[in-house]
Amino acid sequence: MTTKIEKAGPVGTPPPAPENIKAIPVRHYGRWVAAVITIALLALLISAFARGDVNWGAIPDYFFDGEVLKGVRNTVWITILSMVLGVALGIVLAVMRLSKNPVTASIAWGYIWFFRGTPVYVQLLVWFNLGLVFDYINIMPIYKDEWSDFMTPFLAALLGLGLNEAAYMAEICRAGIQSVDEGQSEAAQALGMSHAKTLRRVVLPQAMRVIVPPTGNEFINMLKTTSLVIAVQYWDLLQATSEVGQNSGATAEMLFLAAAWYLILTSVLSVGQYYLERYYARGSSRSLPATPLQRVRANLLSFSNRSGGVGA
Amino acid sequence: MTAMVKAEGVHKSFGPVQVLKGIDLEVAPREVFCLIGPSGSGKSTFLRCINHLEKINSGRLYVDGDLVGYRQKGDKLYELKDREVAEKRRDIGMVFQRFNLFPHMTALENVIEAPVQVKRETKAVARERALRLLDRVGLGDKAGNYPSQLSGGQQQRVAIARALAMEPKLMLFDEPTSALDPELVGEVLDVMRGLAEEGMTMIVVTHEMGFAREVGDSVVFMDDGVVVESGQPREVLTNPRHERTKSFLSKVL
Numbered sequence: 001m002t003t004k005i006e007k008a009g010p011v012g013t014p015p016p017a018p019e020n021i022k023a024i025p026v027r028h029y030g031r032w033v034a035a036v037i038t039i040a041l042l043a044l045l046i047s048a049f050a051r052g053d054v055n056w057g058a059i060p061d062y063f064f065d066g067e068v069l070k071g072v073r074n075t076v077w078i079t080i081l082s083m084v085l086g087v088a089l090g091i092v093l094a095v096m097r098l099s100k101n102p103v104t105a106s107i108a109w110g111y112i113w114f115f116r117g118t119p120v121y122v123q124l125l126v127w128f129n130l131g132l133v134f135d136y137i138n139i140m141p142i143y144k145d146e147w148s149d150f151m152t153p154f155l156a157a158l159l160g161l162g163l164n165e166a167a168y169m170a171e172i173c174r175a176g177i178q179s180v181d182e183g184q185s186e187a188a189q190a191l192g193m194s195h196a197k198t199l200r201r202v203v204l205p206q207a208m209r210v211i212v213p214p215t216g217n218e219f220i221n222m223l224k225t226t227s228l229v230i231a232v233q234y235w236d237l238l239q240a241t242s243e244v245g246q247n248s249g250a251t252a253e254m255l256f257l258a259a260a261w262y263l264i265l266t267s268v269l270s271v272g273q274y275y276l277e278r279y280y281a282r283g284s285s286r287s288l289p290a291t292p293l294q295r296v297r298a299n300l301l302s303f304s305n306r307s308g309g310v311g312a
Numbered sequence: 313m314t315a316m317v318k319a320e321g322v323h324k325s326f327g328p329v330q331v332l333k334g335i336d337l338e339v340a341p342r343e344v345f346c347l348i349g350p351s352g353s354g355k356s357t358f359l360r361c362i363n364h365l366e367k368i369n370s371g372r373l374y375v376d377g378d379l380v381g382y383r384q385k386g387d388k389l390y391e392l393k394d395r396e397v398a399e400k401r402r403d404i405g406m407v408f409q410r411f412n413l414f415p416h417m418t419a420l421e422n423v424i425e426a427p428v429q430v431k432r433e434t435k436a437v438a439r440e441r442a443l444r445l446l447d448r449v450g451l452g453d454k455a456g457n458y459p460s461q462l463s464g465g466q467q468q469r470v471a472i473a474r475a476l477a478m479e480p481k482l483m484l485f486d487e488p489t490s491a492l493d494p495e496l497v498g499e500v501l502d503v504m505r506g507l508a509e510e511g512m513t514m515i516v517v518t519h520e521m522g523f524a525r526e527v528g529d530s531v532v533f534m535d536d537g538v539v540v541e542s543g544q545p546r547e548v549l550t551n552p553r554h555e556r557t558k559s560f561l562s563k564v565l
Binding site for chain 1: 363365398399401404405406408412413414426429430471475
């Protein structure tokens with residue numbers, strides 16, 4: 001048999017691969033049972049909602065309502081601004097905490113201790129109600145105004161969320177900076193690079209690989225946490241949908257609508273996070289993982305190749 | 313002629329542990345100076361003192377006639393600012409046991425980083441020299457590879473090219489082949505041999521006795537923070553006078 005096959009093939013071609021094993025696979029009856037039970041529970045849940053007195057039509061009607069869209073815009077806006085404030089201040093705090101200066105190090109420690117140790121909801125309320133203790137804001141040469149005009153809902157939301165976030169970002173950045181091998185800064189310094197340049201060109205880019213994934217989580221968390229700014233009367237997504245719900249009588253439906261919008265926004269952020277992590281992974285593994293798009297394209301390509309092969 | 317490196321009674325301790333207990337030695341320009349000795353004898357620490365990665369506790373250390381890390385005015389010593397220390401380090405290349413290439417940069421980017429960032433050279437100038445240096449260490453075709461895509465021997469050769477890109481007058485090698493698979497040691501030693509032939513002043517901490525014998529101009533045997541024996545490689549390696557040198561060599565040869 002084998003000699004025959006070898007003769008059939010051109011000289012020099014390797015012998016054909018041995019036949020694949022054909023065996024009866026193990027039957028996983030437990031998996032079938034589990035699948036049936038979970039589908040049944042899901043069906044119960046869906047039927048309960050179907051029988052409930054939900055005016056489903058109200059959701060598409062108000063999905064792109066002007067007030068709701070304004071809420072969406074504000075939610076996205078306050079999320080981005082709070083994160084920018086949080087990341088910028090967080091990096092500063094992390095560097096302060098790691099510095100050799102005992103004063104800056106302890107001040108950073110104290111900041112993190114305070115802002116991580118109190119609930120963000122309380123912090124928001126405090127910012128909003130500072131008007132009860134201050135009548136005026138007076139930054140001597142630059143700015144002077146009545147406190148109530150100065151501390152708008154927007155500013156209270158931004159300070160409450162951003163300053164709280166900075167405490168968490170500081171710890172994330174510190175962990176990232178400390179994760180970089182000491183040999184890296186030694187090599188940079190041996191080349192004559194200054195401390196600042198070593199941090200910026202060598203340490204931070206490598207720390208990013210550790211910093212980015214939790215920061216992405218923080219971003220998604222922040223998007224959801226912004227729903228608390230209802231406490232300072234900022235017109236965010238939740239505030240908008242609640243208002244619309246009260247006026248239209250579809251309170252529960254509008255909450256579903258808000259949930260749908262939050263889901264859409266967090267999904268978009270997850271995709272962004274994936275690509276960002278991929279970018280900072282360069283050099284850390286031999287080849288970058290394919291993006292979903294590349295994977296689809298590769299699959300299509302191999303598919304067309306296969307069909308071409310069959311045709312030939 | 314001033315010595316390239318001169319040490320006078322150099323002491324260094326980490327907390328209560330005394331690592332260097334009075335090192336006196338002199339390295340002439342264009343000399344290949346090999347430091348051998350058991351681990352923990354202080355050879356690597358001494359090497360790191362030369363470019364001020366470690367601060368010495370007492371004694372004096374000079375590179376090319378200048379005090380390392382300090383400025384002397386009258387009989388007072390002033391610590392150099394970070395910026396001044398960095399400036400001095402530009403002229404001293406260092407190659408590490410664990411390569412310490414920047415993993416987020418390609419081989420080429422590793423080599424041009426310091427000339428562009430520290431010496432403010434244009435990218436084009438730095439790039440041209442970098443490609444020439446990579447060619448010289450036999451890696452002209454690997455310029456676009458990240459360190460993780462290179463073997464240990466290739467990484468160490470890139471690290472040598474990176475140090476040479478600053479056109480140093482002195483090169484420090486800290487056990488450059490100790491982290492390599494045995495069959496990769498040769499390619500790194502070949503590059504170092506070529507460098508020695510061109511007249512680079514080199515201080516090499518090594519366990520490669522063959523290299524020390526063939527390439528070295530002088531060999532110093534250190535043990536327990538002191539220089540036990542020094543001289544020409546032939547004498548020290550084949551005809552050691554001290555018991556400690558003899559017993560060390562009998563173990564490694």
